[in-house]
Amino acid sequence: MATKIRLQRHGKKGKPFYYIVVADSRAPRDGRFIERLGSYNPNTNPATIDINFDKTLQWVNTGAQPTDTCRAILSYKGVLYKKHLQGGIAKGALTEEQAEEKFAAWLDQKDGKITGKKSSLTTAKEEAKKAALIAEAKKKEDKAAAIAAKNAPPAVEEEAPATEEATEEGAE
Template sequence: MATKIRLQRHGKKGKPFYYIVVADSRAPRDGRFIERLGSYNPNTNPATIDINFDKTLEWVNTGAQPTDTCRAILSYKGVMYKKHLQGGVAKGALTEEQANEKFAAWTDQKSGKITGKKSDLSTAKEEAKKAALIAEAKKKEDKAAAIAAKNAPPVEEVEVAEEEAEVEAPAAEEATEEGAE
């Protein structure tokens, strides 16, 4: 029987959630499966991948072919690299200890990259929150100033009207004096 390691879709529309399963290659995508190996949630950033490493490695070694997406997921988690190292041990190119050291070094490097990405994402999120808060405060101040200007009596117009009245009053007095003469 030809077996495949593939994704089985679950979740609602627009929010997919996948199980990583081993199934007969002729079975429908969401149909019967032989064994569930883990889960994959692409909705989180970075994507959440939970996998049973030993069972998956066992299935890959017995000949189960992963689909393209599952191959990428298994490479990300190190299953394919571990299989590659085991092939080197079987050929005599490496010893078991060397293979384990290489895999441990690769795992440490990978976890460092993941931690760095998570910290970068969290700092970017915090900076975006701060920028939004500053923009909101500025918008609130502008709105408050506009309301205050609208509700305040027009001081400039009152002063201008008083100055015009003072200028017109002496002119009217001069006109009456000229008419009296």
Template sequence: MATKIRLQRFGKKGKPFFHVVVADSRAPRDGKFIERLGSYNPNTNPATIELNFDKTLDWVNKGAQPTDTCRAILSYKGILYKKHLEGGVKKGALTQEQAEAKFAEWLSAKESRIEGKKENLVKSKEEVKKAALAAEAKKNADRAAALAIKNAPVEEVVEEAPVEDAVGAEETPAAETTEGNEENA
């Protein structure tokens, strides 16, 4: 019987949630399965993956073939790397202690990358929140200033022209009209 490690879909429309299962390759996607290995929730950031490491490694060693998505999940959790190291131990390229040390080093590096991503997500959320608060404060200040201008008493300011300019402007047309009248007469 050909077995596959694959995802079994649960959850509502638009919010998928998956169980990682071992199933006969001929069984329907959400149908009969042999054993449940864990769960995968892609709705969170980073995605939540819970797997029984030993059971999954045992099934991979027995020859269960993971689907493409499950292969990525198993690789992410280190199951395929552990299988690779065990193959090296069987061939004599590594000792068991060396394989365990390499795997522990890989796990610590992986966990630090995941923690770094979580910290960056938290920082970016805080920065977005601060920017939104600053924009809201600016908008409120602008709104308050506009309201203050609207409610302020209106004062009419009439600018008077200098007296000299007004007199000079009036005399010039009058002088021209008198000269024009003398010539016509």
């Protein structure tokens, strides 16, 4: 039986939520599956991926073929890199300790990237919120000034200086 690691869609229209499952390749997309490995939520930023690492690695090692999207998800989580390192151990190119060190270093680097992205997103969101507050305050001040100008009594233009000038011109 050919098995595939693929996504099974759930959620409502416009708000997809996926289960990562192992299924027979002949089964329908949202149909029968062998085992559920985790979930993937693309609605959050960054996307939320919850996966059972050990089960997924076991299925990949036994020959389950991931679809393109699942391959990207498994690569992002490090399952495919771990399989690659295990292949190096089997060939004798690496020892267990070296492979674990490489994988731990890769995980630390990946976690650093993820936390950096999350922090940059939160700072950008806070800056946008501050800019919106400043723009709103300016708009409120402009509106208050317009209302004050409208409600102010009309200024009476003084005709007296104009008449004085006219009388002075006539006197000359």
